[in-house]
Amino acid sequence: MKLKTSFFLEKPALRLAKDLLGKVLVYESEKGIIRGIISETEAYTQEDESCHAFGGKRTKRTETMFKRSGYLYVYFTYGMYHCINIVSGKEGIGEAVLIRSVIPFDEKSKQIMINNRGKEKDISNGPGKLAIAYGFNISHDKLDLLDSYSKVYIEDHNIVLRKISKTKRIGISKAKDLEWRFIAEEF
DNA sequence: TACGCGATCGTG
DNA sequence: ACGATCGCGTAT
Numbered sequence: 001m002k003l004k005t006s007f008f009l010e011k012p013a014l015r016l017a018k019d020l021l022g023k024v025l026v027y028e029s030e031k032g033i034i035r036g037i038i039s040e041t042e043a044y045t046q047e048d049e050s051c052h053a054f055g056g057k058r059t060k061r062t063e064t065m066f067k068r069s070g071y072l073y074v075y076f077t078y079g080m081y082h083c084i085n086i087v088s089g090k091e092g093i094g095e096a097v098l099i100r101s102v103i104p105f106d107e108k109s110k111q112i113m114i115n116n117r118g119k120e121k122d123i124s125n126g127p128g129k130l131a132i133a134y135g136f137n138i139s140h141d142k143l144d145l146l147d148s149y150s151k152v153y154i155e156d157h158n159i160v161l162r163k164i165s166k167t168k169r170i171g172i173s174k175a176k177d178l179e180w181r182f183i184a185e186e187f
Numbered sequence: 188t189a190c191g192c193g194a195t196c197g198t199g
Numbered sequence: 200a201c202g203a204t205c206g207c208g209t210a211t
Binding site for chain 1: 192193194195196197
Binding site for chain 3: 076
């Protein structure tokens with residue numbers, strides 16, 4: 001079932017980061033429907049130095065993070081990769097959850113991902129990789145996952161998680177010690 | 188207008 | 200361990 005407003009509404013980043021594990025990120029792409037089980041996330045809040053919206057910093061890029069929960073925040077990094085986030089918290093507060101890894105939900109999704117990636121291994125186990133696997137880019141920024149006509153949304157398939165671990169975040173230079181990275185280890 | 192650097196990835 | 204590659208943010 002498609003997750004609606006009540007799942008996202010005003011949910012803080014740390015909570016949403018955990019709740020998204022085991023849920024399914026769906027994109028009705030032109031090449032077919034792509035489903036992936038979210039297996040790794042990271043939380044970013046405006047009190048957090050490594051967050052793009054640290055201290056309430058609103059720029060053209062970060063503006064999306066200040067929307068209400070449930071919007072897609074897409075940014076371009078390292079001159080070649082896109083990263084996908086889901087906005088959390090209340091409108092006017094800059095925070096989001098980075099989707100770091102997904103597991104293809106079914107064979108058809110996997111084939112589309114492989115096709116988009118141009119290889120068979122390690123197709124969606126990293127934020128830049130999964131963006132390529134789905135075909136997401138900056139044009140997908142500011143999509144509203146709660147809009148009933150949206151081609152991007154989250155589904156609940158009642159996947160049971162046996163083990164969730166919490167670690168330090170990756171690839172950042174500030175606020176390194178916060179354990180705001182969440183990984184679904186066993187399903 | 189100029190410049191330093193990054194919520195990454197693939198190769199070596 | 201390191202280079203690719205370029206938009207963003209901050210400073211000039």
